[in-house]
Amino acid sequence: MKQVWLPSVSYNLWSLSDSRVGQEFWFCDMKRGFNKVRQKEPQVKALLEDNKHQRIGKLAQGGVYEFYQNPQLLSQSEGVEEVAAILKLNQEPEEVQERIIVILNNYYKKPILVGKEIIQLSKGDEGFTSPITIQEGSYYFHLYAPTDCTFKQPDGTIHILDFKTGKSDFDRRQAYVYLLAASYLYPQQPSVASFYNLEAVLASDIITATPEQLKFVQIELADIAKRYELEKMHYGENPNDFAKIFPPNPGSACRYCTFNSICEFSVSEVSR
Ligand code: SF4
Known part of the structure; x- marks a missing residue:
């Protein structure tokens, strides 16, 4: 069925729209402009495509996916090399290869998904996922919240796990977007979110949100979607x-x- 067009929002747009408290010096509205309204210009497109950080994130996700699909690789001495071959790592730049090998070795030694009841696991190359339609007052918008991994804890709690690489720190706003999405996708079950850095082998705290906090997040996201639509219109004109x-x-x-x-x-x- 054809999807009805609605203003849309995601964690990515939130992170480009508002600074994190205390990190205002890192924030620049113009980055949002390049990312969102000029992304099809050849120069901008080339810069967005040549993003090593994103490439490493996708390959790391692909590596976790392959280990999950082929658990026997975790007990084979050549398991890391085999996953590297599936990912065609030899076609990547040297730095990307080196970092992915570290990530694969980390996961091989500490395969955190083993024994989990996985509901969804991204392969890292899915592209756009279906949005969730949200109504806030009389305003409707689409929430895009693609998740790396969702599993069910033994007590039935839905756990959304986001994989990180590099030095990127954990932004609780991203967890709140996941928890808002989970409140629509799994309304009968409690949900939690957490981050896990595959490169640093570091897990975040478990993040939860009350219904009031989720309502606040929903209002904030509706505002961001509205602001962005206005910006797009002004820029188009x-x-x-x-x-x-x-x-x-x-x-x-x-x-x-x-x-x-x-x-x-x-x-x-x-x-x-
Ligand atoms: S968009 Fe321009 S002004 Fe903003 S951070 Fe990037 S280089 Fe600096």
């Missing part, structure tokens, strides 16, 4: 106002910004 609609925040954030090579406001060269 006046592309020359890009920097007014998505104000830059030149500074420390530029150094690690995906767009610093094409952003006229970047100060990354100066700060080196």
Whole structure:
């Protein structure tokens, strides 16, 4: 059935729309502009596609998936090499290969999904998933909350597990988006969320949310979806106002910004 168009929102849009408390210096509205309204421009597209961090995340997820699908590999001495071959790791840049081998070895030594009642496990290459339609007051929007792994705990609690790689820290807002999605997908069961860094072998606390907290998250997401629709409309009408609609925040954030090579406001060269 054809999906009805509705404004949409995701954790990604939330993270690009609001700064985390105390990390305002990292935040830049213009990144949202590049990511969301200029993503089809060839230069921007190329930068978005050449994202090593995302590539490592997808391959790491693929590795976990293959170990789960072929559990006998966990008891074979060549298990890591076999998964690396399935992932065609030899076709990746050297740094990506090295980091994925570390991740596969970590998982091989500590296969955290063994024995879990898995409900869903992403292969890492699914693309867009179906959204959840949410009504907030008279406003309808689509929530996209693709999950890495969902399993059922022995007591029936739904546990959403998000895999991380690299130095990315755990953002509780992402957990709240998962928990809001779970409240629609599994309304009869309690749910929790957590993060697990496959590279650092580090698990977060278990995160829960009360119905009041989820309502707050839902209102916040509806606001973000509305704001973004307005921005898109303004940009469509006046592309020359890009920097007014998505104000830059030149500074420390530029150094690690995906767009610093094409952003006229970047100060990354100066700060080196
Ligand atoms: S280079 Fe700096 S100013 Fe430009 S989008 Fe990135 S963080 Fe913002």
